[in-house]
Amino acid sequence: MPIRRSASRRPRLGTVPLVALCLTSLSPAVAGAATHPRPDTDSALQRQLADLVRSPGGPPGVIAVLKDGHRTRVVRAGVADLDTGREPRPDDHMRIASAAKAFSGAVALSLVDRGDLSLDDTLGERLPDLPDAWAAVTLRQLLNHTSGLPDYSESPAFLEILFADPRHRFDSRKLLDFVADRPLNFPPGSRYQYSNSDNIAVALMAEAATGTRYERLLRELVYRPLGLHDTSLPQGYRMPRPFLHGYDVSPPDPPEDVSELIGMSGVWASGGIVSTPADMTRFIRGYAGGKLFGRDVVREQRAWIDGASEPAGPGGNEAGLALFRYTTRCGVLLGHTGNTPGYTQLAAATPDGRKSLTFSTTTQINRTLKPELLGQLRAVQENFACALLKGKDKGRS
Template sequence: MPLPRRSPLRLSAAALLTAAALAGLMSAPARAADPAGSDHDRALQRQLRQLIAAPGGPPGIIAVLRRDGRSEVHRAGVAEIGTDRPVRVSDHMRIASTAKAFSGAVSLRLVDRGKLRLDSTIGRVLPRLPRAWHRVTLRQLLNHTSGLPDYSEDREFLELLAADPRRRFDSRRLLDFVAGEPLRFRPGSRYRYSNSDNIAVALMAEAVTGRRYEDLLARLVYRPLGLRDTSLPQGYELPEPYLHGYDVTPPDPPEDVSEVLSASGVWASGGIVSTPRDMAAFVRGYAGGRLISARTLREQRRWVAGASEPAGPGANKAGLAIFRYATRCGVVYGHTGNFPGYTQLIAATADGRRSLTFSITTQVNRLNKPELLEQLRDVQEDFVCELLRR
């Protein structure tokens, strides 16, 4: 989601540290590395420091590798500029578009329960939505081949956001911003990432169950996976403690944008708040198939050409609310996301036994920081290689 440049919620520049100083504030992995792995650990830590020192780099980074029942935490920088507090696995953060994987988890569980089918259409489940959209199926929403226009690119939506970044939108009416627009292309004919898709998925889940999406998340995802610090708020505030997110646009000093935007404007497409610890548990369960049947898992992993936003490590392909990242060291499954102040990657092996979460505290994508994105993807690929290393 875009952020109106230089919001009125600016911090004093006197309280900010320089990127060079931040690069020096780095803690060791939570689990001491064994001698054979020390060179790998040092190389990974060096790459995190280089990301922080890069132009437009994040003030803080945390990467959590989980394998063989043990977690390794690599981190660099600080959780909040002006302090020496390290980033922790219990820090809350905005998970950006990795929230789309949660809508996938909800809808695919409802498929298993017979409440939805992958060929359920908008017209049948959500007849109030524009007739031009009625042929779009749940499958096409989940793999971004629906053709729905993206409400987050709508001029009126962006003007309202610029006028009041903390505006409380009616999350269930976000698609109204593009209700007068036709489909961008024939459903199923091509791939185009759209924030509208997962709003429609959540509305379909509500329509067939009679329950609020927030309640479905708790019943179908949080509780089965033991997620205790994950929520979908409507406002702009983050629960304490939280990982502060920043707009880092040299030569301006970093600006804290953690609580600039209301989550109501992204809702099921990117509004969830979680922690690195919960995200690791989620992606192991989701990518590993714990939440859905083997039959539905096979359908989820029918791949089409397409990349997550921002692109994840290696070669990307799109499934149903999940992406396949084929790196030089092997394949992992997950999702990425970016939001003002945060960029996220969650990934796991097909069996869910190994996972990686990689969180940085500034927004990086192909439009705002293309060079830094390529550096970030390279580092993420090296972490995937470490995850898969025997």
């Protein structure tokens, strides 16, 4: 999609550490969050979003899309752009942050379904140039964050480059070089630890198995089958127009637009995708609903273990293969979350893919930066989940 270039803004130095926080505050979060009684009328839901916007450090804008079969409800509050005051729209572009990990899962599991990859394939077999100490790690362990791979985004050398130039153009396929001298953090499969390195390795395995660049695999295996027309994986920092502007909201300072603060080459398959609420709705309904691969692969994907997304999603959290199960008081949703400077995301759907919720806020909210606001966000997300599920227990899957 053509990108209109405008004069770049020089971000204040105080916003740059947010890059590190979004990449390094990845230990599992608490599984539960306080909830409060909720009517599920659109006006009541809209008031809850307005409360989020008015909260200290809250996002300038929020948009939620609830879809049940062919019925779509869009609930929003605040603005997409503080300069113009226009409201958020489902076709606005946005950074989806770690929800991009679900896309790498979609690619990998589609290749497993086709027989090009196996969940038991190891890094040693598929990527022999990586350190011998990592050779036994399997694709399955990468996808459910039990690999033990050291997180490249915590590397002092990586962070030094990023702080010096947030828009630095990294070689995305060499990001793991920043931790190539480090052993595994623990024996593969022995415990859960969320790591940005995992999904970089997943994308590299997909490329090695097919001889095709990851960006093309996304187009052929995900975008095209699910009808995604406004989703891309850029290398630079520019946002396609129109877009939800993302802000650093750190009172008493005024909000600062950080939509184009960092380039995406340094997060790539782990968090670099740009999409829209409308496309994310189409994606999560197909992906969580198992539309991209057969039942055997879906069964493997839904082998749940203890583990939370980052930030944690609504209700109790469990980890599958590039997918999380969110057990709310009203039923189960499957999906993924993400956060990065200017954005916090949730995309989730029922196990059959019929009902879905995408929930996008235009500031970064996680347990390190804004723990109280994260609790409020998760409570509101659970209320929206209940409005979607209409209070009926949908069981577990």
